[in-house]
Amino acid sequence: MREWKTKQPGFFDVEERLARLSGLGDQLEAFSRTVDFEAFRPDLDKALAYSALAYSDGSKGGRPPFDPVLMFKILVIQTLHNLSDERTEYLINDRLSFMHFLGLGLSDRVPDAKTVWLFRERLTQAGAIEGLFNRFDMILRTAAYLPMSGQILDATLVAAPKQRNTNAEKA
Template identity: 90%
Template sequence: MKQPGFFDVEERLARLSGLGDQLEAFSRTVDFEVFRPDLEKALAYSDGSKGGRPPFDPVLMFKILVIQTLNNLSDERTEYLINDRLSFMRFLGLGLSDRVPDAKTIWLFRERLTQAGAIERLFERFDATLRSAGYLPMSGQILDATLVAAPKQRNTNAEKADLRAGRIPEDWQDKPSKLSHKDRHARWTLKFTKAKQQDDGTMPSRDLAIPFFGYKSHVSIDRKFRFIRKWKTTDAAASDGARLREGLLDKTNT
């Protein structure tokens, strides 16, 4: 094995470009800076005068959501692969020594955009940018839904009942710090997975149903260019079919 050289990273990135790096195509096609005003408005970060670690750049975080959605990744897997893959680092403008957002930071960013109702608007603009660059969706589409885990809540039965009814529990209303740490939109559902072979070689007659708490990410990707066209976020218990009636399906791309 040869000794690592100074230009090894550049050579590997050049090889990835030659093989067809989809994220590099995104970078050439989309000026992600156009999303900055909408992101900053939705996130409403403080000016930093109170101190503390500054938040990650919102454009970088939005690009992480693009990576996550395109590859159907959980927050934890996204954090790992950003650290692991040179193509992800290049797309995000990160060097090997740069700090990478952890899974909780990614979750908080998506949660703030969801609460602000900004995700659909951002991806509508994303789709418009692709169309204006000539990437017209005309070869069919792939619809997919991915469960995204959220931190489990420790709520009382009364608090759970209030949340299901769309109310803020009374005990939380005068405690803004507690309210800010409570996820009021995630829901429980069952995640079905194939049962594993038993030690004696037999297969269980039923698949496994695993309780899951969080959200569901619904995306529409065009078949020809493999670009994300539409994205909706719901709680994990939401029906996939209902999203088709809410505009996730592009009727012009068949």
């Protein structure tokens, strides 16, 4: 196992790294400036209320659900990067740019893969996911960005053996 070099973190390390990412052209930061994600809240709440898979309001106790706008932004990240639910969970924990886009700090709880899957299933069952992504694409188009088309793919990587064919065999 690799041992990580650690040093005493500075007060401004995260802010300096985020500023550097911003200077390099963080696409998610551009989305945050362009898209008012709060405008999706009424449609998300409505879809979740009509889903056959109930979205808890926390009234029965237990851990409160994640904010629907946060979860929708996770679906945007998934779509943009063609990520599986498991890979999405990992990368949200790993990447500062993802955490910043989602409004999460280093110590905040991150939705696991099952939670992301259930949220997407709720929106799908309510027939809302296509409309939400069409609206998102329209906002991007209006702001002169290339729309993402709203397709969510499972991009789990599987190791494959290398092909060592000769040129004759290829022909």
